[in-house]
Amino acid sequence: MALMKVKFDLKKRVKLAQFVWFMYWFSVMAGVLVFSMGLFFKIELRKRSELMDNNESHFLPNLLIIVGLVACGLNALGGKICYDSLDPAKFATWKPIMKPFLVSCLFFNILLVVVALLCFVMRIPFQFTLAEGLKNGMKFYKDTDTPGRCYMKRTLDLMQMEFRCCGNNNYRDWFEIQWVSNRYLNFAAKEVKDRIGSNVDGQYLMDGVPFSCCNPSSPRPCIQGQMTNNTAHYSYDHYTEELNVWKRGCRDALLSYYGGLMNTIGALVLLVTILEVGVMVGLQYVDTSLSTLSNPEDPESESEGYLLEKTVKETYTDIMAKMKSMGKGNQVEGGEEAPVATVS
Amino acid sequence: MALLKMKFPLQRRVRLAQGLWLLSWVAVMCGAFTFCLGIYLKTELLRRAEVMDNSEIHVVPNILILVGIASIGTNMFAGRVCQDSLDPARFPRWKPLLLPWMAVALLLCALLIASVVLSYCLQGSLEESLKVGLRNGIRFYRDTDVPGRCFQKETIDRLQMELRCCGNNNHRDWFEVQWISNRYLDFTSKEVKDRVRSNVDGRYLLDGVPFSCCNPSSPRPCLQQHLLDNKAHFNYEHQSEELNLYNRGCRKALVDYYMGLMNTIGPGILSVISMQLSVMVSLRYLQTAMEGAEALENPEDESEGYILEKGIYETVAEAKATTLSFFKFGTVEAETTDAEKAAPESG
Numbered sequence: 262m263a264l265m266k267v268k269f270d271l272k273k274r275v276k277l278a279q280f281v282w283f284m285y286w287f288s289v290m291a292g293v294l295v296f297s298m299g300l301f302f303k304i305e306l307r308k309r310s311e312l313m314d315n316n317e318s319h320f321l322p323n324l325l326i327i328v329g330l331v332a333c334g335l336n337a338l339g340g341k342i343c344y345d346s347l348d349p350a351k352f353a354t355w356k357p358i359m360k361p362f363l364v365s366c367l368f369f370n371i372l373l374v375v376v377a378l379l380c381f382v383m384r385i386p387f388q389f390t391l392a393e394g395l396k397n398g399m400k401f402y403k404d405t406d407t408p409g410r411c412y413m414k415r416t417l418d419l420m421q422m423e424f425r426c427c428g429n430n431n432y433r434d435w436f437e438i439q440w441v442s443n444r445y446l447n448f449a450a451k452e453v454k455d456r457i458g459s460n461v462d463g464q465y466l467m468d469g470v471p472f473s474c475c476n477p478s479s480p481r482p483c484i485q486g487q488m489t490n491n492t493a494h495y496s497y498d499h500y501t502e503e504l505n506v507w508k509r510g511c512r513d514a515l516l517s518y519y520g521g522l523m524n525t526i527g528a529l530v531l532l533v534t535i536l537e538v539g540v541m542v543g544l545q546y547v548d549t550s551l552s553t554l555s556n557p558e559d560p561e562s563e564s565e566g567y568l569l570e571k572t573v574k575e576t577y578t579d580i581m582a583k584m585k586s587m588g589k590g591n592q593v594e595g596g597e598e599a600p601v602a603t604v605s
Numbered sequence: 606m607a608l609l610k611m612k613f614p615l616q617r618r619v620r621l622a623q624g625l626w627l628l629s630w631v632a633v634m635c636g637a638f639t640f641c642l643g644i645y646l647k648t649e650l651l652r653r654a655e656v657m658d659n660s661e662i663h664v665v666p667n668i669l670i671l672v673g674i675a676s677i678g679t680n681m682f683a684g685r686v687c688q689d690s691l692d693p694a695r696f697p698r699w700k701p702l703l704l705p706w707m708a709v710a711l712l713l714c715a716l717l718i719a720s721v722v723l724s725y726c727l728q729g730s731l732e733e734s735l736k737v738g739l740r741n742g743i744r745f746y747r748d749t750d751v752p753g754r755c756f757q758k759e760t761i762d763r764l765q766m767e768l769r770c771c772g773n774n775n776h777r778d779w780f781e782v783q784w785i786s787n788r789y790l791d792f793t794s795k796e797v798k799d800r801v802r803s804n805v806d807g808r809y810l811l812d813g814v815p816f817s818c819c820n821p822s823s824p825r826p827c828l829q830q831h832l833l834d835n836k837a838h839f840n841y842e843h844q845s846e847e848l849n850l851y852n853r854g855c856r857k858a859l860v861d862y863y864m865g866l867m868n869t870i871g872p873g874i875l876s877v878i879s880m881q882l883s884v885m886v887s888l889r890y891l892q893t894a895m896e897g898a899e900a901l902e903n904p905e906d907e908s909e910g911y912i913l914e915k916g917i918y919e920t921v922a923e924a925k926a927t928t929l930s931f932f933k934f935g936t937v938e939a940e941t942t943d944a945e946k947a948a949p950e951s952g
Binding site: 414415471496 | 749750755758759762763766784785786788789790791794815816817819821822824825826827829838839840
């Protein structure tokens with residue numbers, strides 16, 4: 262009892278083949294889309310790899326690129342097979358590889374589902390990479406004269422302005438590190454000596470933030486220095502002041518940006534999976550409808566197409582039996598030799 | 606002597622019609638492209654409309670939008686004519702419309718050339734408009750509590766950060782304006798009272814700039830206040846300091862940006878013009894070849910196609926004569942009626 266049997270006459274077969282061919286070209290474009298999304302994701306990660314301490318994992322974008330390329334290849338081949346299926350002579354050349362091709366399509370679709378799941382799950386390790394990377398990045402803000410780190414200040418400033426965020430968790434992170442280079446500190450001044458003496462590591466800590474934390478929507482010119490001192494500025498109360506600097510931390514901002522990107526890519530990969538499953542089913546019907554011609558000599562005769570030759574249970578037991586017999590094949594040979602030895 | 610005569614056997618005519626049909630659809634795409642370019646340019650101009658005083662420069666994208674829509678329709682018409690040209694029954698009804706079509710297509714090309722020329726000529730007007738707009742923006746920077754002007758601060762800050770510029774001509778423009786609102790000034794403190802009294806208008810002027818002038822590429826944390834006082838900051842000399850703030854003025858930055866945009870659009874427009882001209886020329890050849898074929902005994906014989914039936918001078922002279930006869934028509938009639946009236950009187 263075949264699964265999902267459908268009767269096909271010549272017209273229906275031709276229509277099916279044309280439709281599946283058209284859908285295969287659509288899938289080739291979908292494969293190109295997955296490839297380009299993987300490439301875009303990779304470039305976005307590279308752009309900000311300094312902020313992640315060059316530790317970020319490129320596994321997911323590389324996987325997306327490979328899957329996109331494989332999808333293009335498989336779908337182009339499937340389209341060619343569909344195109345040739347209308348000509349019985351050409352289709353006979355493709356006949357032997359149809360079954361392995363369909364099985365590989367099935368495995369590829371499973372891989373696509375796994376990739377989509379990965380897109381949604383990779384957010385969690387990414388969070389930790391970001392937290393570590395930003396903390397270290399802020400420490401190197403002042404090192405504009407150290408080779409290899411001289412662009413950290415610019416990168417951080419541009420990132421804080423672009424993503425509208427300040428510090429790691431919030432702006433107070435800047436109070437805990439020295440972000441002004443020693444070259445611009447007058448060590449003869451009393452104020453500097455006081456601040457350096459006030460902590461164990463001898464760092465110049467201040468309750469101020471860099472200019473890139475400033476919020477342009479604030480009605481008042483930006484207050485960057487002496488932020489926790491209400492008397493230092495007229496009509497200023499740092500407990501109620503909300504618009505002066507960005508309130509969000511950069512870890513949250515970057516995470517929501519990359520998280521959103523990964524969610525979009527995951528959703529897209531799921532849609533592509535559905536499309537791939539559709540064309541695989543279509544190709545199976547094309548193949549079976551052309552193999553079950555009631556009169557093999559007459560190409561215009563009726564035929565039947567089905568999804569599986571037997572029911573799901575029977576197919577499953579068939580596959581299990583085949584695998585067991587493959588495994589037993591070696592054992593049977595060994596067993597035959599043993600009786601021969603004992604008889605003599 | 607016809608201008609640029611070419612022989613057209615049947616096969617060539619068919620090929621010309623097919624090629625022209627394809628070309629006209631490419632020209633429709635070009636029309637859509639022109640329309641999109643116009644929309645893009647207009648959006649970019651509208652984004653910065655707050656720092657522009659007048660909107661004279663908007664004539665360039667408006668022309669592009671109009672021409673884009675018109676050329677889509679025109680070239681679709683040309684495609685339809687091509688489709689019907691090979692059928693002798695349907696072609697005659699398009700014949701009277703072809704001459705007006707040529708006129709419309711020529712007009713569109715002229716408008717496109719005008720837009721390219723205008724985009725260069727209006728550069729001065731754009732600069733003036735930006736000068737006044739930016740000056741007002743800087744003056745009203747502090748009015749974050751005045752309705753209608755409360756977003757000037759945000760606009761100017763974002764403009765300076767995005768375009769990496771400071772002030773109108775340079776950062777010193779900020780020294781001449783009070784850019785801190787009175788709400789945040791302590792009028793009881795000596796420093797504020799000194800500064801307010803130091804100038805005629807009673808404004809709080811200082812040698813400082815807003816944070817949006819800061820350059821992130823500077824190796825040192827941004828210095829915004831006491832910019833002219835070398836002693837106020839350690840290891841600082843304002844005459845040689847280059848990286849602290851943006852050196853460019855926002856007017857120059859905006860003019861450069863828009864001129865760059867129009868220079869990029871220019872070659873695109875020129876290629877659209879050449880595409881339209883080639884469609885025109887091909888359609889003229891098709892029209893004359895088909896008319897020649899109709900006049901033959903065997904419509905499938907060779908015919909001739911040309912751009913102008915006679916030479917350029919002769920065509921111009923003919924056109925002049927036709928227009929003059931239109932005007933003279935009234936006077937000739939009056940003369941004949943006078944002569945007729947005089948004849949019965951004399952007779």
